[in-house]
Amino acid sequence: xxxxxxxxxxxxxxxxxxxxxxxxxxxxxxxxxxxxxxxxxxxxxxxxxxxxxxxxxxxxxxxxxxxxxxxxxxxxxxxxxxxxxxxxxxxxxxxxxxxxxxxxxxxxxxxxxxxxxxxxxxxxxxxxxxxxxxxxxxxxxxxxxxxxxxxxxxxxxxxxxxxxxxxxxxxxxxxxxxxxxxxxxxxxxxxxxxxxxxxxxxxxxxxxxxxxxxxxxxxxxxxxxxxxxxxxxxxxxxxxxxxxxxxxxxxxxxxx
Amino acid sequence: xxxxxxxxxxxxxxxxxxxxxxxxxxxxxxxxxxxxxxxxxxxxxxxxxxxxxxxxxxxxxxxxxxxxxxxxxxxxxxxxxxxxxxxxxxxxxxxxxxxxxxxxxxxxxxxxxxxxxxxxxxxxxxxxxxxxxxxxxxxxxxxxxxxxxxxxxxxxxxxxxxxxxxxxxxxxxxxxxxxxxxxxxxxxxxxxxxxxxxxxxxxxxxxxxxxxxxxxxxxxxxxxxxxxxxxxxxxxxxxxxxxxxxxxxxxxxxxx
Numbered sequence: 001x002x003x004x005x006x007x008x009x010x011x012x013x014x015x016x017x018x019x020x021x022x023x024x025x026x027x028x029x030x031x032x033x034x035x036x037x038x039x040x041x042x043x044x045x046x047x048x049x050x051x052x053x054x055x056x057x058x059x060x061x062x063x064x065x066x067x068x069x070x071x072x073x074x075x076x077x078x079x080x081x082x083x084x085x086x087x088x089x090x091x092x093x094x095x096x097x098x099x100x101x102x103x104x105x106x107x108x109x110x111x112x113x114x115x116x117x118x119x120x121x122x123x124x125x126x127x128x129x130x131x132x133x134x135x136x137x138x139x140x141x142x143x144x145x146x147x148x149x150x151x152x153x154x155x156x157x158x159x160x161x162x163x164x165x166x167x168x169x170x171x172x173x174x175x176x177x178x179x180x181x182x183x184x185x186x187x188x189x190x191x192x193x194x195x196x197x198x199x200x201x202x203x204x205x206x207x208x209x210x211x212x213x214x215x216x217x218x219x220x221x222x223x224x225x226x227x228x229x230x231x232x233x234x235x236x237x238x239x240x241x242x243x244x245x246x247x248x249x250x251x252x253x254x255x256x
Numbered sequence: 257x258x259x260x261x262x263x264x265x266x267x268x269x270x271x272x273x274x275x276x277x278x279x280x281x282x283x284x285x286x287x288x289x290x291x292x293x294x295x296x297x298x299x300x301x302x303x304x305x306x307x308x309x310x311x312x313x314x315x316x317x318x319x320x321x322x323x324x325x326x327x328x329x330x331x332x333x334x335x336x337x338x339x340x341x342x343x344x345x346x347x348x349x350x351x352x353x354x355x356x357x358x359x360x361x362x363x364x365x366x367x368x369x370x371x372x373x374x375x376x377x378x379x380x381x382x383x384x385x386x387x388x389x390x391x392x393x394x395x396x397x398x399x400x401x402x403x404x405x406x407x408x409x410x411x412x413x414x415x416x417x418x419x420x421x422x423x424x425x426x427x428x429x430x431x432x433x434x435x436x437x438x439x440x441x442x443x444x445x446x447x448x449x450x451x452x453x454x455x456x457x458x459x460x461x462x463x464x465x466x467x468x469x470x471x472x473x474x475x476x477x478x479x480x481x482x483x484x485x486x487x488x489x490x491x492x493x494x495x496x497x498x499x500x501x502x503x504x505x506x507x508x509x510x511x512x
Contacts, residue, residue: 130500133493163491198509231507235419237389244386244503247496251487251504253454 015098015168018091018149019077021084023051025151029089030058035162036092039065043074043086055087083151096149099140099167099175106182107137109204113246114140114172114186116221117212121147125156126243127210131164132157134250138165140207142172172209176224179207186225188217189249191239193228197248200229208249213242271424272352274405277334277344279307281407285345286314291418292348295321299330299342311343339407349418352405355396355425362438363393365460369502370396370442372428372477373468377403381412382499383466387420388413390506394421396463398428428465432480435463442481444473445505447495449484453504456485464505469498 017038020029029035040059046052059066069077071086078084113136118124124147131139147153154161169175176186184205209225211217222228231240231248240248273294276285285291296315302308315322325333327342334340369392374380380403387395403409410417425431432442443456444465465481467473478484487496487504496504 126497126500129493129497132491133487133489133496135490158495158497160491160493163493231389233389234391235388235416237385237416237419239414240389240503241382241385241414241499243497244382244500247500247503248507 013092016092016096018093018096019079019088020091020149020151020154021078021080021088022151023055023085023087025154026087026089027051027055027058028154029091030055030062030064032162036094037062037064038090038092039067041067041069041074041077041088041090043071044068045071046086052087080150093162095162095164096166096168099169102138102140102165102167103175103178103182107205110137110184110206111135111202111249112138112140112167112179112184112207113249114176114207114209114221115142115146116172116209116217117145117215118210118242119145119147119212121150121152122156123147123213123241123243124149125153125158125161127246128153128157128164128166129160130243130247130250132160134247135252135254136164136250138167140167140169140172140175142169144171171220173220173224176207176209176221180224180226185227188222188225188228189231189245190216190222190228191230191233193230195227195229196232197229197252198232202252210242210246210249213239269348271354272348274347274349274352275333275335275344276347276405276407276410277336277340278407279311279341279343281410282343282345283307283311283314284410285347286311286318286320288418290349292350293318293320294346294348295323297323297325297330297333297344297346299327299340300324301327302342308343336406351418351420352422352424355423355431358394358396358421358423359431359434359438363461366393366440366462367391367458367505368394368396368423368435368440368463369505370428370432370463370465370477371402372398372465372473373401373471374466374498375401375403375468377406377408378412379403379469379497379499380405381409381414381417383502384409384413384420384422385416386499386503386506388416390503391508391510392420392506394423396423396425396428396431398425400427427476429476429480432463432465432477436480436482441483444478444481444484445487445501446472446484447486447489449486451483451485452488453485453508454488458508466498466502466505469495
């Protein structure tokens with residue numbers, strides 16, 4: 001039992017680790033004391049100057065382990081040879097956690113956004129920013145088919161990446177099924193729905209599902225929705241940007 | 257008097273002309289019968305193939321004048337040598353008109369968005385899309401300090417560029433002053449304001465002003481606001497993306 005619990009803990013630790021890269025992004029995160037940092041990775045080929053000096057000094061000041069690698073090994077860590085600039089950072093954001101944590105401590109109320117196939121990092125960052133600013137308690141982000149939490153997402157989130165819970169899972173359907181069994185209502189946004197957001201009484205425990213911008217929700221996810229809901233539009237406009245839709249949901253008046 | 261009226265008409269005609277460029281953008285606009293096309297400009301160096309054939313055929317079918325130019329002359333027309341791909345199109349969108357038209361036919365109600373320094377074409381396109389889909393009657397877009405109506409804006413607007421009135425002017429303050437004199441209330445969005453959007457009773461004739469994302473409203477524009485209004489945010493988030501703010505305004509419930 002103890003071994004299994006320890007294994008689970010370790011597994012979650014590594015699953016919940018985000019590896020960021022790029023000199024500006026890494027320096028910005030080193031400045032954010034709310035984020036726990038696991039390790040700083042540097043390419044041996046980096047010239048010791050300017051921003052690299054600052055990054056090294058900031059990591060030392062925070063007692064962060066610094067590891068040096070060949071350029072090729074660093075690319076394997078960052079998974080983005082083109083944009084890592086010889087710098088990567090493993091962070092443990094308490095806000096980034098397994099969706100199982102959500103299932104294990106059932107809430108009596110809440111509003112979640114579930115993202116089904118948001119590939120565009122800029123959209124994902126904007127969604128996180130609006131959700132953090134609005135009345136959303138967390139984002140469900142499947143590891144499959146979503147943009148990775150990267151410096152691009154971080155930039156578009158304008159400093160809000162670690163401000164609200166982001167629950168990762170492998171795929172959405174399994175989590176939505178369990179949430180539904182726990183009394184959550186699942187509403188899929190769809191421009192073809194008959195029900196509209198204006199007339200919707202938002203239940204105390206609600207998950208709003210946003211699909212991919214061009215293709216909408218996947219069938220597997222749509223099958224788990226209690227209902228589909230549309231945002232009424234003027235002038236025959238057919239759809240809204242997905243980050244705009246997320247913002248309209250995030251700023252729906254809070255429940256009673 | 258007649259000459260002056262004719263001059264004014266001609267002046268407005270050319271001011272209201274939008275020159276788009278790039279093969280895909282031009283082909284897309286040629287397919288949109290709601291848009292009046294003044295002339296198609298082609299570089300003599302274009303190979304007569306594929307998309308150029310289609311563009312030429314579509315222009316002929318619509319009886320649009322086709323003008324051939326040297327590559328350098330075409331760049332002067334498109335004002336974007338890097339992205340014109342040897343193709344430019346002068347369009348007259350009835351929805352794109354001088355703000356004077358707005359002043360000359362005073363409305364009894366309406367909601368306008370005034371954009372003070374939106375440089376980013378993607379933000380401008382997203383704002384147009386949300387405004388067209390929502391309860392906004394028109395956008396006030398100063399020629400100075402705004403992104404030009406370009407293919408980038410068109411793409412981000414997702415086909416909505418010509419769907420709602422866009423009123424151009426040289427600078428905002430003069431127009432805002434006249435609108436105010438005509439009974440419009442001018443509200444500047446600002447994260448530092450005491451008044452919030454939740455508690456605001458939106459008057460029948462309202463202009464919402466959105467400032468530049470990093471610098472906010474200019475002082476000259478801020479001086480013309482009846483009040484500044486904030487959107488309340490959670491978790492200490494300091495600002496929203498300007499296109500998101502525009503969407504929240506566009507989807508405020510319509511007036512009684």
